[in-house]
Amino acid sequence: xxxxxxxxxxxxxxxxxxxxxxxxxxxxxxxxxxxxxxxxxxxxxxxxxxxxxxxxxxxxxxxxxxxxxxxxxxxxxxxxxxxxxxxxxxxxxxxxxxxxxxxxxxxxxxxxxxxxxxxxxxxxxxxxxxxxxxxxxxxxxxxxxxxxxxxxxxxxxxxxxxxxxxxxxxxxxxxxxxxxxxxxxxxxxxxxxxxxxxxxxxxxxxxxxxxxxxxxxxxxxxxxxxxxxxxxxxxxxxxxxxxxxxxxxxxxxxxxxxxxxxxxxxxxxxxxxxxxxxxxxxxxxxxxxxxxxxxxxxxxxxxxxxxxxxxxxxxxxxxxxxxxxxxxxxxxxxxxxxxxxxxxxxxxxxxxxxxxxxxxxxxxxxxxxxxxxxxxxxxxxxxxxxxxxxxxxxxxxxxxxxxxxxxxxxxxxxxxxxxxxxxxxxxxxxx
Amino acid sequence: xxxxxxxxxxxxxxxxxxxxxxxxxxxxxxxxxxxxxxxxxxxxxxxxxxxxxxxxxxxxxxxxxxxxxxxxxxxxxxxxxxxxxxxxxxxxxxxxxxxxxxxxxxxxxxxxxxxxxxxxxxxxxxxxxxxxxxxxxxxxxxxxxxxxxxxxxxxxxxxxxxxxxxxxxxxxxxxxxxxxxxxxxxxxxxxxxxxxxxxxxxxxxxxxxxxxxxxxxxxxxxxxxxxxxxxxxxxxxxxxxxxxxxxxxxxxxxxxxxxxxxxxxxxxxxxxxxxxxxxxxxxxxxxxxxxxxxxxxxxxxxxxxxxxxxxxxxxxxxxxxxxxx
Numbered sequence: 001x002x003x004x005x006x007x008x009x010x011x012x013x014x015x016x017x018x019x020x021x022x023x024x025x026x027x028x029x030x031x032x033x034x035x036x037x038x039x040x041x042x043x044x045x046x047x048x049x050x051x052x053x054x055x056x057x058x059x060x061x062x063x064x065x066x067x068x069x070x071x072x073x074x075x076x077x078x079x080x081x082x083x084x085x086x087x088x089x090x091x092x093x094x095x096x097x098x099x100x101x102x103x104x105x106x107x108x109x110x111x112x113x114x115x116x117x118x119x120x121x122x123x124x125x126x127x128x129x130x131x132x133x134x135x136x137x138x139x140x141x142x143x144x145x146x147x148x149x150x151x152x153x154x155x156x157x158x159x160x161x162x163x164x165x166x167x168x169x170x171x172x173x174x175x176x177x178x179x180x181x182x183x184x185x186x187x188x189x190x191x192x193x194x195x196x197x198x199x200x201x202x203x204x205x206x207x208x209x210x211x212x213x214x215x216x217x218x219x220x221x222x223x224x225x226x227x228x229x230x231x232x233x234x235x236x237x238x239x240x241x242x243x244x245x246x247x248x249x250x251x252x253x254x255x256x257x258x259x260x261x262x263x264x265x266x267x268x269x270x271x272x273x274x275x276x277x278x279x280x281x282x283x284x285x286x287x288x289x290x291x292x293x294x295x296x297x298x299x300x301x302x303x304x305x306x307x308x309x310x311x312x313x314x315x316x317x318x319x320x321x322x323x324x325x326x327x328x329x330x331x332x333x334x335x336x337x338x339x340x341x342x343x344x345x346x347x348x349x350x351x352x353x354x355x356x357x358x359x360x361x362x363x364x365x366x367x368x369x370x371x372x373x374x375x376x377x378x379x380x381x382x383x384x385x386x387x388x389x390x391x392x393x394x395x396x397x398x399x400x401x402x403x404x405x406x407x408x409x410x411x412x413x414x415x416x417x418x419x420x421x422x423x424x425x426x427x428x429x430x431x
Numbered sequence: 432x433x434x435x436x437x438x439x440x441x442x443x444x445x446x447x448x449x450x451x452x453x454x455x456x457x458x459x460x461x462x463x464x465x466x467x468x469x470x471x472x473x474x475x476x477x478x479x480x481x482x483x484x485x486x487x488x489x490x491x492x493x494x495x496x497x498x499x500x501x502x503x504x505x506x507x508x509x510x511x512x513x514x515x516x517x518x519x520x521x522x523x524x525x526x527x528x529x530x531x532x533x534x535x536x537x538x539x540x541x542x543x544x545x546x547x548x549x550x551x552x553x554x555x556x557x558x559x560x561x562x563x564x565x566x567x568x569x570x571x572x573x574x575x576x577x578x579x580x581x582x583x584x585x586x587x588x589x590x591x592x593x594x595x596x597x598x599x600x601x602x603x604x605x606x607x608x609x610x611x612x613x614x615x616x617x618x619x620x621x622x623x624x625x626x627x628x629x630x631x632x633x634x635x636x637x638x639x640x641x642x643x644x645x646x647x648x649x650x651x652x653x654x655x656x657x658x659x660x661x662x663x664x665x666x667x668x669x670x671x672x673x674x675x676x677x678x679x680x681x682x683x684x685x686x687x688x689x690x691x692x693x694x695x696x697x698x699x700x701x702x703x704x705x706x707x708x709x710x711x712x713x714x715x716x717x718x719x720x721x722x723x724x725x726x727x728x729x730x731x732x733x734x735x736x737x738x739x740x741x742x743x744x745x746x747x748x749x750x751x752x753x754x755x756x
Contacts, residue, residue, distance in 0.1 A: 084506075108505050110506070198700070249609050251613075252705040390723055
């Protein structure tokens with residue numbers, strides 16, 4: 001009798017401890033199967049706001065219930081790292097960054113293969129998607145995500161400051177530098193140019209400069225190319241613009257919120273940034289200069305104007321989810337032509353060619369921005385950061401010369417150091 | 432059992448029988464349990480705590496030690512190989528990130544701790560004797576303590592902003608040129624230390640004040656009679672008597688300061704800034720696991736960090752024992 005009760009209590013204790021460990025994990029995974037609840041995790045974004053408002057339509061049409069979790073960008077990454085690592089099935093649909101996490105997630109087996117699903121419905125039309133975004137959502141020949149938001153780097157500028165200084169909208173990098181120099185010289189409180197300065201954050205916006213100077217992160221043979229002459233010139237130009245004509249006491253930790261704040265506070269004449277963030281500059285509630293902002297395609301460097309043209313966000317299905325069919329239904333609805341058009345009208349550039357071809361698709365955009373986007377889509381490059389598995393680490397390596405140049409170090413030496421480190425990193429990834 | 436009996440419809444008879452059986456004859460399951468529980472009560476009462484410690488402390492620690500001996504990366508569920516102490520060798524020979532992070536962790540903790548204890552002692556001495564409005568002053572001093580660290584980080588980030596921040600505007604009024612503060616390569620760590628001091632000195636005050644109020648007045652009075660001045664009374668009477676309390680304060684605050692993460696992350700983000708200027712061991716380990724997904728390496732850093740904390744605390748406890756004697 002005694003032995004049996006001990007066994008019994010040990011079992012209870014074990015069940016209890018399991019219960020404790022499962023606390024962080026999911027309750028009700030079986031509910032999801034039977035009740036038709038789709039658990040969707042999205043990032044804070046204008047796109048998400050639009051979808052959130054439209055979810056009742058989806059619930060009504062399908063009879064499914066949507067459980068939405070919305071998180072900031074960094075928290076979202078951390079959540080995925082924890083939950084997907086644990087093999088949790090409590091996420092069905094996940095918003096992710098194809099170029100940042102796509103390869104790593106696919107390699108770790110977190111993303112369900114959607115290849116057969118995307119081609120099954122001709123009405124939904126996978127062929128309508130632009131090539132760049134499709135390529136970025138495909139890993140080893142398998143479609144693992146559906147792009148939802150695309151971005152290109154464009155030039156934001158202050159119409160009033162340019163007019164006052166009597167300069168034209170710059171068409172080349174040299175003109176940009178001359179204009180920034182002229183404006184900052186005549187307006188001591190205003191910077192000629194501002195852009196991201198954080199080692200990691202700046203990499204994506206620097207990439208367009210790198211391409212326009214004729215460089216790339218990796219060359220055709222797969223070797224590190226951040227030490228090439230073109231790359232050195234690009235580092236020196238981007239860092240030099242900020243060092244010489246940027247804000248005084250410039251921080252070397254700026255991502256877009258900080259850099260955008262300087263521009264929208266009226267403290268800078270030029271700003272290069274992703275077009276998908278344009279509402280921050282043109283919305284009077286967020287910007288002091290909302291009526292004075294102009295847009296242009298990225299000025300041309302020695303190799304022409306080559307901004308990135310990438311899908312910044314996509315939707316994927318968690319491979320461990322037991323609710324994959326319903327998850328796909330949600331994605332299909334959220335990425336339909338109608339929804340994409342609605343999102344694009346709300347200021348979120350989408351990946352569908354038909355929506356860009358439709359005049360309604362750009363009807364809400366400032367005309368100069370729509371022109372800049374159209375020009376960038378033609379010459380754009382499909383990546384804005386090194387295409388590797390551990391993108392976070394790669395960004396820190398290739399971003400180091402940017403920060404070094406901003407703080408006055410020699411771009412060439414910094415690029416050589418970064419080149420060695422990046423080559424080592426690439427070798428380690430091949431293993 | 433009663434439900435089963437009810438279905439047969441003769442409730443009254445069964446209830447009596449149950450009662451009779453429970454009272455005297457063969458031991459029922461309940462009695463059996465009480466007897467068992469009685470025999471094992473020391474284990475039973477300790478069980479919740481033991482399960483808690485096992486699940487939330489021992490298991491994670493053991494798992495981290497295990498991970499630190501593998502080359503786990505990408506996903507912890509992916510196949511990983513046992514690599515022995517290789518991760519530790521890699522980490523210990525890393526002069527670019529690891530050792531500077533150790534230096535920063537110790538600088539941060541050391542400087543913050545000294546300032547907090549000295550300031551805390553000063554403030555505690557001021558609040559020791561009753562005065563008018565004492566209650567309000569005490570409440571006001573405790574305010575930083577109850578603020579959320581991330582919110583504190585955001586607040587100071589705005590105050591210290593090099594371009595639009597309040598501090599630089601204030602300095603501008605008295606003719607001092609703007610300083611980079613959090614964004615400066617050399618000033619960032621100092622600025623975060625200042626934030627830590629601002630937030631955590633009140634806790635030290637609280638502990639020391641509790642110690643001061645429990646001191647007996649006689650030695651102080653006797654010294655006064657003998658003509659000792661205020662300095663002499665503090666350094667030769669109050670401080671030695673307060674030493675055990677001071678060490679408790681150092682111990683508690685020291686552990687906390689060593690593992691500071693929130694204000695550093697809130698003000699400088701991943702990697703502790705573009706030059707890793709505020710990257711302490713905690714921030715480094717976070718970056719290794721959440722940004723680089725190198726769980727083996729990250730676990731090795733954490734285990735080494737754990738050992739640093741244990742050794743520091745052991746030294747302090749030794750010191751406390753010596754003082755108590």
